[in-house]
Amino acid sequence: MNRPLVGALATAVLGATALLGATGTASAVTTSDAATARTAAAPQLQSVAEAAAPKAKAVTFAGTVALNNCSGSIVRMPTSTDNDPALVMSNGHCLESGMPDPGEVIVDQPSNRSFTVLNASAGNLGTVRATKIVYGTMTDTDVSFYELSSTYAQIKQRYGIKALDIATTHPAKGAGITVVSGYWKKTYSCNIDGFVPQLKEGGYVWKDSARYTAACKTVGGTSGSPVIDTASGKVTAINNTGNESGGRCTMNNPCEVDENGKVTVRKGINYAQQIYTIPKCFGTGNKLDLGRQGCVLPKP
Secondary structure, three states: OOOOOOHHHHHHHHHHHHHHHHHHHHHHOOOOHHHHHHHHHOHHHHHHHHHHOOOOOOOOOOOEEEOOOOEEEEEEOOOOOOOOEEEEEEOHHHOOOOOOOOOOEEEEEEOOOEEEEEOOOOOEEEEEEEEEEEEEEOOEOOEEEEEEEEEHHHHHHHHOOOOEEEOOOOOOOOOEEEEEEOOOOEEEEEEEEEEEEEEEEOOEEEEEEEEEOOOOOOOOOOOOOEEEEOOOOOEEEEEEEEOOOOOOOEOOEOEEEOOOOOEEOOOOOEEEEEOOOHHHHEOHHHOEOOOOOOOOOOOO
């Protein structure tokens, strides 16, 4: 998985990896002379195409946070109000208590964890602090939610930051996405390549995971990053893992399992967990209710 980081050595090594990845991405973006000539020769056709194409939302770091070992984001549900205690979303494997066991679900546990709030250009604005872990698991999905001592209105007043909205519809294959890492203060842009019925990593199994195209070369520390749909600007998934060395279904080397049980290994490919059903598990006041109709999160 895009595992949490421990120690300065891991930070230095993965920082170099992130830099190389950024350099490789930049060098791959080119414009041919032929394409330029075609554009110059057909300005009217280009204008028509631009008008018809959906405009991508500008993706920034506003709304994201950095954990001591992972990334995350301040998010709001469709029913959230400005005066509700704000929520921070990250991975289940990023919990300060360590990775939950397969089948384990953590609910309503005290926490005073702090998160660094970032502005649009990834500058540090200050911190917010949790009062509890609302929910955390690595079963079926890989997610954690923290309740903060601050409301959305207080965070906006103090830092000028709005929370990110969680999408409530299944993402589409081919959709443009940006993974925004508060830990590395780096973004990764690509597309959704497809969906995986079961993604297995060690003893963990995740359902209906989103697979990235190869351009999103996420690394350790990007765990918990919000995956932003560039068309809507909403959080469509949460970044969590990738096959690092071509291993088969082992830790840090997840494998795909289709409906017929066929196993596929994709070395170097990374994945996210969808979150569009999670808002059905939250009611008035951002209160978790695992018994609500349509809520499919695992129960303790």
